[in-house]
Amino acid sequence: MKCPMCGKDTFVTKTGGYSYLGPKGPPITVNDAVWYECSNCNERGIPAKLAKQLDQARKEQRKLKEKQDRPTLKWKPEPNKVRCKGCEVVMKREVLDEVPDPKDETNIWHVCPVCRTPENFVSLCYHPDCEEESTCGVPTVDSYVFVCSTHYTEIGG
Numbered sequence: 001m002k003c004p005m006c007g008k009d010t011f012v013t014k015t016g017g018y019s020y021l022g023p024k025g026p027p028i029t030v031n032d033a034v035w036y037e038c039s040n041c042n043e044r045g046i047p048a049k050l051a052k053q054l055d056q057a058r059k060e061q062r063k064l065k066e067k068q069d070r071p072t073l074k075w076k077p078e079p080n081k082v083r084c085k086g087c088e089v090v091m092k093r094e095v096l097d098e099v100p101d102p103k104d105e106t107n108i109w110h111v112c113p114v115c116r117t118p119e120n121f122v123s124l125c126y127h128p129d130c131e132e133e134s135t136c137g138v139p140t141v142d143s144y145v146f147v148c149s150t151h152y153t154e155i156g157g
């Protein structure tokens, strides 16, 4: 093929690993690439398929980086912790009684096993020793957690 840059008949199909070094970040590599390259002037031609593969690889690299940038928790998150606003007792959501709404049986009420108040709970911070109301959600390396403003600051979310 004629090279679009130098005009010589040295524009050939290449296969294998193709690395692209973008303006920022580490190079992006596609392992099963097909492209054109001139052996005279090094001009490269990227077919649509490779352009798509590079785009995909770039997206995956970005996703991976976002994940690595997330904070790591120094404690084991304890989800489903609630406080009953009726009796102030802190408990796990699992211990709540499930009672059908007398007017609509498909609707289930969660009732406090201590004071019998229905649907009167606040969700608490996932920190195991914290009983503050959870106000912020933070994606961490392992999971998405809901915490109070103090632990939100501590995590650095």
Ligand SMILES: [Zn+2]
Binding pocket: 003, 004, 005, 006, 007, 008, 010, 038, 039, 040, 041, 042, 043
């Ligand atoms: Zn050329």
Ligand SMILES: [Zn+2]
Binding pocket: 084, 085, 086, 087, 088, 089, 112, 113, 114, 115, 116, 117
């Ligand atoms: Zn209660």
Ligand SMILES: [Zn+2]
Binding pocket: 125, 126, 127, 130, 131, 132, 147, 148, 149, 150, 151
């Ligand atoms: Zn907290």
